[in-house]
Every structure is written in structure tokens, then in C-alpha cells.
Amino acid sequence: MGFLHLNHYKNMSNLLTNQAKKVMAEKMFVEDGMTAKAISEQLDVSEQTLSKWRKDGRWEDKRAEMLASPHKIREILIKELKTVAEGGVSLIDADALAKINKVIETLSSSTSVQIVFSVFKEFDNWMADQDPKTAVLFTEYHKQFILFKINQEG
Structure with a gap:
């Protein structure tokens, strides 16, 4: 599939629902770093509507997290x-x-011991609900791995 010209996107925007445009606009703003004006032109949505979507969806915060x-x-x-x-x-x-x-x-x-421990703990609790016998086995291996990581860092 080849690259679509900008006019194709404009023509396609007429076929999209507002919800689809909102999802695309959020991606364009948060992940691609596009301006509201550029998004407005590409998706044929008013800047006022984009401003409301940005505020309601906390796009600024999401963009800041993405950039960091x-x-x-x-x-x-x-x-x-x-x-x-x-x-x-x-x-x-x-x-x-x-x-x-x-x-x-x-x-x-490297992933810190604290993060490994936190993830393993969450996983072990989840696994205990799924299959308690297997969870016990995993927990033992998780403890061994955490000790290994501590020795590596120490």
C-alpha cells in the first residue's frame, strides 16, 4: 500500500464518525506532536471541538507523559x-x-529490584486466583530471581 496524499486524508475524514476523528486526533496530538490547527485541517474538525476534546481527554497531560x-x-x-x-x-x-x-x-x-519485586508481586497475586498450585511454583522462582538481582546490584 502506497503513501496517501494529504487530500486523500481530507476526503477520508468525511467518512469518519466523530468518535473515530476524536481517536485519530488524540493520536495525532499526543504521539505525533501535531498542532491543533494541523489536525483541524486534516480531519475537518473545528479547533473549538479539538480544544474541548483536548480538555476532556487530558491530552496535554498525555503528551507531557509521552515526551518524558x-x-x-x-x-x-x-x-x-x-x-x-x-x-x-x-x-x-x-x-x-x-x-x-x-x-x-x-x-x-537494567530493571531495578524494586520494579521486579513489584511486578512479580502483582503477577503472583493474579496467578493465585488463576491457578494456586502453579502460583506457588512461580513465587519460589520469583524469590530466587530477586535474590539473584540483589546480588548483581550489590
Whole structure:
């Protein structure tokens, strides 16, 4: 399937229900970072309607969470590194970039014992409701893994 021209999206927007437009608009705003004006033009929805949807759905908060996610930060840094590698001027100072990169490496290299413990606990409680005998087996392995992680970090 080839890339659709913008006019095709405008024509398709006439076929979409308001609920479908709302879902698409939220994705365009939160994940793609598009402006309300651009979304309005693409989906043929008034900016006033978008403003109401944004407020009711807390899109601003969702966008902020998306931008603060380690995945998004890494994406921004990789784009910045590419700019510098191609001879462009960095918009981020090198010391800040090195510090941010270190944090990203820390976030992506290993999962903390606290997070593992929390997830295992939630899983074990859920599993106990599903199959208590199997839950006991899992719990024992989970304890062993947590001890392993503690020894790795210590």
C-alpha cells in the first residue's frame, strides 16, 4: 500500500464518525506532536471541538507523559546526535547531552529490584486466583530471581 496524499486524508475524514476523528486526533496530538490547527485541517474538525476534546481527554497531560518517556527522550537525543554528526550545530550543550545519555543508559540497561519485586508481586497475586498450585511454583522462582538481582546490584 502506497503513501496517501494529504487530500486523500481530507476526503477520508468525511467518512469518519466523530468518535473515530476524536481517536485519530488524540493520536495525532499526543504521539505525533501535531498542532491543533494541523489536525483541524486534516480531519475537518473545528479547533473549538479539538480544544474541548483536548480538555476532556487530558491530552496535554498525555503528551507531557509521552515526551518524558525514556523512549521519546532517546529518540530526541538520537536525532540531535545525527544533526551533530552531519556537521550541524548542537541545540543541546555537550555536558547536558552526556548526562542525559548516561541516565538513558541506566534506565534502559537494567530493571531495578524494586520494579521486579513489584511486578512479580502483582503477577503472583493474579496467578493465585488463576491457578494456586502453579502460583506457588512461580513465587519460589520469583524469590530466587530477586535474590539473584540483589546480588548483581550489590
